[in-house]
Amino acid sequence: MAPLKLYGLPLSPNVVRVATVLNEKGLEFEVVPVDLTTGAHKQPEFLALNPFGQIPALEDGDEVLYESRAINRYIATKYKSDGADLLPTIPSAKLEVWLEVESHHFYPNASPLVYHLLVKPMMGGAPDPLVVDKHAHQLAKVLDIYEDHLAKNKYLAGDEFTLADANHMSYLFYLSKTPKAGLVAERPHVKAWWEDIAARPAFKKTVAGIPFPPPPSAA
Numbered sequence: 001m002a003p004l005k006l007y008g009l010p011l012s013p014n015v016v017r018v019a020t021v022l023n024e025k026g027l028e029f030e031v032v033p034v035d036l037t038t039g040a041h042k043q044p045e046f047l048a049l050n051p052f053g054q055i056p057a058l059e060d061g062d063e064v065l066y067e068s069r070a071i072n073r074y075i076a077t078k079y080k081s082d083g084a085d086l087l088p089t090i091p092s093a094k095l096e097v098w099l100e101v102e103s104h105h106f107y108p109n110a111s112p113l114v115y116h117l118l119v120k121p122m123m124g125g126a127p128d129p130l131v132v133d134k135h136a137h138q139l140a141k142v143l144d145i146y147e148d149h150l151a152k153n154k155y156l157a158g159d160e161f162t163l164a165d166a167n168h169m170s171y172l173f174y175l176s177k178t179p180k181a182g183l184v185a186e187r188p189h190v191k192a193w194w195e196d197i198a199a200r201p202a203f204k205k206t207v208a209g210i211p212f213p214p215p216p217s218a219a
């Protein structure tokens with residue numbers, strides 16, 4: 001079988017969201033670089049994979065997918081018996097809820113914080129303090145709800161690690177590299193949950209390959 005091909009950049013948190021699940025499943029995959037700095041993601045060759053012109057995209061034989069969460073659900077379903085089983089056998093209300101909570105409440109606040117506090121400085125830019133303050137305030141309120149939930153549940157869907165936890169990990173990792181890491185560290189149950197899932201061997205393997213360039217020295 002042709003290896004799985006993950007198109008994107010190792011540094012991209014949405015690409016890392018997929019690499020996290022591929023490694024949890026123990027699947028071999030090739031990363032095919034798509035250089036955003038040259039606009040390669042907007043060229044016909046990549047648009048043929050993802051007409052929205054965003055990374056990641058995944059090739060699995062004749063199947064081509066985009067949207068990291070859809071890719072992850074596809075992997076977790078098709079390769080259910082490979083590696084860690086990320087989907088409970090019986091329908092799980094908590095799994096369905098927390099998959100959506102990640103996408104609609106966590107990500108919309110974590111993503112701008114990571115962009116302004118990590119990505120922009122790497123490109124020589126400066127954070128917009130109004131954006132940072134707004135999303136830090138909103139993420140704090142979101143994580144208070146996580147704190148209550150994780151006081152009663154070891155993982156987001158209950159007793160087992162699932163896709164709901166896995167889909168959070170790339171942005172939790174990047175957030176931990178910013179001055180807003182305290183949003184997680186200051187909430188004991190959220191902190192314990194993050195430390196537990198970040199210690200997973202598959203995730204350690206995933207982030208070991210992330211080439212964090214040093215931020216440009218102040219001119």
Ligand SMILES: N[C@@H](CCC(=O)N[C@@H](CSO)C(=O)NCC(=O)O)C(=O)O
Binds near residue numbers: 053055
């Ligand atoms: N909902 C999508 C988001 C992908 C995305 O924003 N990708 C970014 C790079 S990673 O932050 C991207 O491709 N940006 C370039 C662009 O949007 O033009 C997913 O989950 O796959």
